[in-house]
Amino acid sequence: xxxxxxxxxxxxxxxxxxxxxxxxxxxxxxxxxxxxxxxxxxxxxxxxxxxxxxxxxxxxxxxxxxxxxxxxxxxxxxxxxxxxxxxxxxxxxxxxxxxxxxxxxxxxxxxxxxxxxxxxxxxxxxxxxxxxxxxxxx
Numbered sequence: 001x002x003x004x005x006x007x008x009x010x011x012x013x014x015x016x017x018x019x020x021x022x023x024x025x026x027x028x029x030x031x032x033x034x035x036x037x038x039x040x041x042x043x044x045x046x047x048x049x050x051x052x053x054x055x056x057x058x059x060x061x062x063x064x065x066x067x068x069x070x071x072x073x074x075x076x077x078x079x080x081x082x083x084x085x086x087x088x089x090x091x092x093x094x095x096x097x098x099x100x101x102x103x104x105x106x107x108x109x110x111x112x113x114x115x116x117x118x119x120x121x122x123x124x125x126x127x128x129x130x131x132x133x134x135x136x137x138x
Contacts, residue, residue: 034065034117038072041115049079051111053103055096056084064117081111101129108133 052069054060061067073080083106087099107114114134 034068035072038069038115041113042072042076042078045113047078047112049081049111049113051081051083051104051107051114053083053085053100053107053114053116055088055100056086057088060084064115069115081107083107097126101126104130105133109137 050069050073052064052066054064054066070080072078083103085099085103087096104114104116116130
């Protein structure tokens with residue numbers, strides 16, 4: 001049983017947005033949801049350089065909906081500043097999170113906005129480590 005997934009189609013859980021293609025599988029899909037988020041974000045902040053951090057793997061790109069973000073950036077003339085992190089959760093949760101925090105910190109002063117998606121690997125107790133360096137450049 002899968003309770004939550006960023007995109008059930010791109011991960012291969014279902015074959016399409018209207019029908020799963022498998023008799024006993026159902027998934028709620030909203031293929032445009034990340035594009036909608038980006039439109040609202042852009043309409044509020046009108047940024048020129050958008051930073052994203054993700055695990056440098058297919059799973060990491062799926063988790064942040066990389067293709068949708070990249071497409072949005074190209075269509076709107078936004079420079080995408082990417083920080084692909086060479087880490088895997090299997091290396092250990094603390095080491096993984098340390099590398100992700102370093103990735104976000106590296107964006108400070110280089111971008112106008114940062115897109116931080118829902119990610120189950122972040123711990124709330126360390127959220128300020130992600131955000132403090134970014135706030136200092138606002």
